[in-house]
Amino acid sequence: MTAVRLLAPLSLALLTACAQQPPHTVELDKQNDCPVQLHTGQNLTLTLPSNPSTGYRWLLQNPAAGILRSLGPEVYSHPEDAGVVGSAGQSVWRFQAQTAGVGHLLLVYQQPWAPEVRPVQTFDCDITVK
Secondary structure (H helix, E strand, C coil), rough: HHHHHHHHHHHHHHHHHHHCCCCCEEEEEEECCCCEECCCCCCCCCCEEHHHHHHEEEEEEEECCCCEEEECCCECCCCCCCCCCCCCCCEEEEECCCCCCEEEEEEECCCCCCCCCCCCCCEEEEEECC
């Protein structure tokens, strides 16, 4: 009986500690979500609307290289139910907060063969890693 009385509060304390941990992955999908604060080791998933069939692509101009590490290349996907050739989808990048510090994540949406033409969209986000 004494062990049960001891385990119940201990279990509650452990659950509370787990609930206070930051989420392992932070989802970022619009400019309004910025600036972002991460903890070392935490993952960041960036999802932006994209339609490569128009010739436009999101180009990573500044990957916050001093604090973020890429977990792979951009992954493009489109909804299965779209059924329309040329329909829009989304581009996804995955990063991991590597080192404490402040960085800048900058992507531009433009045609890669025309870098002199102003981008039609820009995603600009300040990142802080603690």
